[in-house]
Each structure stands twice: as structure tokens, then as C-alpha cells.
Amino acid sequence: MTLIDVFYTGFMQKALIAGVFASIACGIIGPLVVANRMVFIAGGISHAAYGGVGLALFLGLPVFSTTLVYSFLIALIIASLTIKNISDIEMIIGLIWSAGMSLGIILMDLSPGYNADIMSYLFGSLIVVSNFDIIISVILALTVIITTGLFYNQFLVLIYDKDFAIVSGINVKLLHFIFNIMVACSIVMLIRVVGLILVIAMLTIPVYIASIFCSSFFRIIIFSVLLNILFIFSGLIFSYYFNLSTGATIIATGTISLLFVMFTRIFIKKHE
Amino acid sequence: MQNPIEVKNLWFRYEKAWILEDINLTVPERDFIAILGPNGSGKTTLLKLLLGILSPDKGEIYIFGKKPQNAFKHLGYMPQRLFHSLNFPVSVMDVVLMGKIKAHQIGGFYSNKDRNDAENILKQLNLWELRDRLMTSLSQGQRQRVLIARALVSSPDILFLDEPTSNIDERGKSGFFELLKELNKNITIVVVSHDIGVISKYVKSVACVNTKLFHHAKPDISREMLLTAYGSVLESCCNLELLTHDTPHKIYSLDKSDIK
Ligand SMILES: Nc1ncnc2c1ncn2[C@@H]1O[C@H](COP(=O)(O)OP(=O)(O)OP(=O)(O)O)[C@@H](O)[C@H]1O
Ligand SMILES: [Mg+2]
Numbered sequence: 434m435t436l437i438d439v440f441y442t443g444f445m446q447k448a449l450i451a452g453v454f455a456s457i458a459c460g461i462i463g464p465l466v467v468a469n470r471m472v473f474i475a476g477g478i479s480h481a482a483y484g485g486v487g488l489a490l491f492l493g494l495p496v497f498s499t500t501l502v503y504s505f506l507i508a509l510i511i512a513s514l515t516i517k518n519i520s521d522i523e524m525i526i527g528l529i530w531s532a533g534m535s536l537g538i539i540l541m542d543l544s545p546g547y548n549a550d551i552m553s554y555l556f557g558s559l560i561v562v563s564n565f566d567i568i569i570s571v572i573l574a575l576t577v578i579i580t581t582g583l584f585y586n587q588f589l590v591l592i593y594d595k596d597f598a599i600v601s602g603i604n605v606k607l608l609h610f611i612f613n614i615m616v617a618c619s620i621v622m623l624i625r626v627v628g629l630i631l632v633i634a635m636l637t638i639p640v641y642i643a644s645i646f647c648s649s650f651f652r653i654i655i656f657s658v659l660l661n662i663l664f665i666f667s668g669l670i671f672s673y674y675f676n677l678s679t680g681a682t683i684i685a686t687g688t689i690s691l692l693f694v695m696f697t698r699i700f701i702k703k704h705e
Numbered sequence: 706m707q708n709p710i711e712v713k714n715l716w717f718r719y720e721k722a723w724i725l726e727d728i729n730l731t732v733p734e735r736d737f738i739a740i741l742g743p744n745g746s747g748k749t750t751l752l753k754l755l756l757g758i759l760s761p762d763k764g765e766i767y768i769f770g771k772k773p774q775n776a777f778k779h780l781g782y783m784p785q786r787l788f789h790s791l792n793f794p795v796s797v798m799d800v801v802l803m804g805k806i807k808a809h810q811i812g813g814f815y816s817n818k819d820r821n822d823a824e825n826i827l828k829q830l831n832l833w834e835l836r837d838r839l840m841t842s843l844s845q846g847q848r849q850r851v852l853i854a855r856a857l858v859s860s861p862d863i864l865f866l867d868e869p870t871s872n873i874d875e876r877g878k879s880g881f882f883e884l885l886k887e888l889n890k891n892i893t894i895v896v897v898s899h900d901i902g903v904i905s906k907y908v909k910s911v912a913c914v915n916t917k918l919f920h921h922a923k924p925d926i927s928r929e930m931l932l933t934a935y936g937s938v939l940e941s942c943c944n945l946e947l948l949t950h951d952t953p954h955k956i957y958s959l960d961k962s963d964i965k
Contacts, residue, residue, distance in 0.1 A: 586806055590803045593795060596782070597784065600780050600782045602774075
């Protein structure tokens with residue numbers, strides 16, 4: 434099968450489309466998450482989302498939408514905890530992280546008829562993307578683009594200097610909740626593509642590479658989106674040809690790129 | 706017209722111990738007030754309360770008769786330091802434009818007027834050459850001047866500055882206070898500073914904070930006032946001397962008994 438043929442394969446097309454929209458959402462949200470020092474929180478939301486997957490399988494509900502709603506709830510809980518600077522917040526996130534996972538696992542244990550594609554939620558998969566999933570992906574990506582576009586400067590001020598945001602009259606609480614919901618949106622979309630264990634890598638690796646080359650926040654966002662698309666496309670194709678786990682292949686592509694960029698930079702600096 | 710700042714029986718604590726006790730303060734229009742006090746005395750906390758960043762546990766604060774949260778259009782703020790600035794890719798221009806953010810405007814674009822205002826302020830503070838530099842690439846003093854620019858660009862009615870000159874060189878300091886003096890013709894200024902020597906030439910009143918607050922409406926900063934503010938903190942004695950004598954001089958050692 435040639436590369437062109439691969440793109441015409443039905444499930445591959447769907448996976449690629451879902452991948453593009455996930456790329457856009459997490460290319461926008463990733464830089465905000467990193468700048469806001471929320472990587473650990475994002476990890477908490479993505480792992481806790483496993484509880485949603487378990488719940489969906491246990492009750493026989495559609496997995497994507499159930500996980501989405503479940504993750505929104507988790508994001509709202511985390512948002513209301515993080516809005517005040519609580520000193521034990523790391524511990525609480527860690528708790529939500531592991532409790533969510535264990536809930537998911539127990540519910541799956543209890544589910545009638547063991548599900549073979551449990552692994553696909555952990556590590557991502559090509560074959561589980563339905564048309565309905567794609568429609569939801571498009572809606573989520575549009576929501577993230579529009580919301581970020583509308584409040585872009587406000588978000589920047591809030592992340593850069595929260596006190597100044599308050600003094601400027603920005604509704605810091607509302608933005609905080611909106612932001613957490615958007616993080617949940619992108620995470621659920623990413624789970625589809627790379628699996629929940631690898632979500633953090635997808636949110637951070639492109640941002641680290643982009644920050645090396647870009648001198649403004651806006652450019653970092655654009656560059657991250659493009660890198661995400663690149664990694665997801667090449668990862669999907671590699672995984673198809675070599676019969677490897679999708680998510681792991683995508684992240685491996687990203688990691689190798691990051692290492693390549695870092696070493697090239699060190700090399701160039703030394704020989705300048 | 707309401708007073709710019711009106712504080713009544715304000716109490717505040719972060720945890721168990723009261724940081725501010727029964728603070729009363731009235732700041733009239735076009736006052737230029739210095740807030741003095743040793744480290745940890747609650748100066749920044751008082752500023753944050755006045756700005757609505759923190760809320761009082763007891764008592765009331767009014768900014769032009771309104772709650773601080775509803776008075777944001779009047780307020781300009783330069784914080785003592787930034788915590789989140791590490792690795793955040795924003796240029797000097799970006800940061801100054803933040804002073805122009807409109808809280809309820811959707812679709813955040815800065816207008817040409819915003820950019821012109823930012824340009825003027827940057828030129829005024831000798832920062833124009835740095836406009837495209839990243840904040841992370843600047844020195845402490847340069848960063849501090851950018852934050853001053855951000856506070857000024859919103860053309861506030863009350864300007865709050867938390868130790869604006871702590872990293873700024875001597876020439877920059879007097880230049881900066883001359884600028885404040887000029888601004889003070891139209892707006893009220895509240896400044897926290899340890900640069901008592903420079904500041905005493907410019908301020909119209911002084912509030913000494915050390916859990917309690919002592920407000921002195923006249924600019925004659927007496928030894929007594931400073932002692933209530935600084936207690937027997939010996940390092941401050943040099944400043945104290947600088948302030949209470951017209952000719953600046955330095956005192957290298959001072960007996961505690963001397964302060965009595
Ligand atoms: N977020 C916080 N949580 C708990 N305690 C705090 C917090 N911020 C300040 N404090 C305490 O409140 C007191 C007053 O702090 P504040 O920052 O207002 O002092 P300051 O007068 O501005 O000092 P400095 O001259 O060092 O800037 C200090 O004892 C400090 O330890
Ligand atoms: Mg302080």
C-alpha cells in the first residue's frame with residue numbers, strides 16, 4: 434500500500450481528521466498550560482478522565498461524550514480548588530489523578546463482557562474514531578479557537594500577572610473556570626488520538642520546541658499547532674506501517690524531534 | 706467629590722495573626738502619600754487590600770466611594786515583584802500594553818491609540834529602545850521600569866507603586882520622582898518605598914505601617930514618626946537620619962539608647 438492509499442483508508446481518514454482538530458485545540462491550550470504552570474493539573478484531569486471511560490463502559494454509554502462530560506466535572510472541581518491558593522493543592526491533584534484512574538479500572542472490572550479496547554484509551558488507537566466523535570471534535574476545536582480568540586489578551590494578562598488582572602477589572606474567576614474547561618476539552622480530544630497516559634507529552638513537547646524558536650506567545654501557539662499536526666500525521670503513518678501503538682509512536686516522533694532540536698542547538702552554539 | 710481612598714476600621718490576616726489591625730486612613734484628592742515600615746510590616750498587604758486584590762476581614766475600604774473591585778477604572782498598580790514572569794515570552798511592548806487592557810472588551814485587540822500611549826510612556830521612561838526585547842532578557846531595574854510604564858499607561862486617577870525604585874539607579878530615581886511630582890498635579894499617588902531620603906522631598910503625607918497605621922498629614926517626617934514605623938531596626942537609622950536632617954549624611958553606627 435502506498436502512502437496515498439493509506440490516506441484513502443476510511444479509518445485512517447477519520448483518525449487524521451480527529452488528529453488535526455486535536456492538534457489545533459491542544460496547540461492553542463498547550464502553551465497556555467505550560468505558561469500557567471498547569472502541566473501537573475492537566476495530567477490530573479487526563480488521568481482522572483479514565484473514571485469517565487470506565488463509567489461509560491459500565492453503563493454502556495458512548496465513551497467519547499461520557500468522558501467529555503465527566504472530564505468537565507473534574508475540571509470544574511479542580512478549578513474551584515485552584516482558584517484559591519491552597520497549600521496542599523499538589524496532594525489534592527495527585528489524589529484526583531489516582532482516584533480517577535482506580536475508579537475507571539474498578540468500573541471496567543465490573544463491566545459485563547471484557548473490553549479489548551481498554552488499551553486504546555490508555556495509549557490511543559486508530560480504529561475507535563466514529564463519525565459522531567469527529568463532529569464532537571470539530572465542535573470542541575471551534576469552541577477552543579473562538580474562546581481563546583475572544584479573551585486572548587485577558588488570558589495573557591491573567592497568566593502573566595494575576596494581581597494586575599484583578600486590578601484591571603478582569604473577571605479572573607470566570608476566566609479561570611473557562612480555561613480549565615478548555616483544558617478538559619483538549620485533553621479529551623487528545624485521549625482519542627494518543628491515549629490518556631500520553632496527553633501531557635502532547636501538551637508540552639511542541640511548546641518546548643516552539644519556545645526555542647519563537648519570541649512571542651502568539652507565534653508559539655501557531656508553531657505548536659503545526660508541530661502537533663506534523664507529529665500526529667507522521668506518528669499515525671509510522672504506526673500503521675510498522676504496526677505499532679499509535680500514541681506511543683506519535684510521542685516518540687515528538688520526543689526525537691525535541692532531542693534533535695536541542696542537540697542541534699547545543700552543537701551550533703559550540704561551533705559559533 | 707468623594708475622597709480617593711477611605712479606609713475604616715480595617716482588619717486583615719492571612720492566617721492566625723493579624724497583619725493589619727484597625728487601620729483608618731483618609732487620603733484626599735491629589736495627595737502624594739508614602740507608606741513606610743520595615744520588611745514584613747504589611748505595606749504590600751495594605752496596598753493589595755486598597756486595590757481589591759485581597760478582601761478585608763473586618764472594616765471597609767472605599768475608592769472614590771466605591772468598593773475597590775468596582776473602582777478598577779481609577780486604579781493603576783505597579784507590583785513589588787512578578788512571580789510568574791519566568792520563561793513567559795512577552796516583549797516590553799506587550800507588557801506595557803497590558804496596562805491598556807479593557808476588562809469587558811471581547812476580541813482583545815489593542816487600538817492605535819493604545820499603542821501611541823504606550824509609545825509615549827516608553828519614551829518618557831527611556832525604554833523605547835527596549836520595546837521589542839523580551840522581559841526575561843532584561844535586568845531587574847529595567848523590568849521594574851517596564852512595570853512602572855504599565856502602571857502609568859492606563860492613566861489612572863490613583864497610582865499605587867510598591868517599592869518602585871528598589872532596583873533603580875540614583876539618576877533614574879530622582880528622574881522618576883520628578884515624573885511622579887508632575888503626575889501628582891492631576892492624580893493621587895500612593896507609594897511604598899524604603900528610599901526615604903529621596904521620597905521625603907516629594908511626598909505630601911506619610912503613613913507608617915507596622916500592623917497598626919499612623920498617618921501624618923504634614924510632610925515633616927519626624928524622628929518620632931519613623932521610630933513608630935521602624936521601631937529599633939538599626940539599619941533604618943541611617944535613613945532616619947537622612948530624612949530628619951536637611952543635609953544628607955550617613956551614620957555608620959548608632960546606639961540603641963540614642964534612638965530613645
Ligand atoms: N500570601 C501570604 N500568606 C501568608 N502570609 C503572608 C502572605 N503574604 C504576606 N504574608 C505575611 O504578612 C506580613 C506582611 O507582609 P507584606 O508583604 O505586606 O510586608 P511588606 O511590608 O510589604 O514587606 P516588604 O518591605 O518586605 O515588602 C508578613 O509577615 C508576611 O509574612
Ligand atoms: Mg512589600
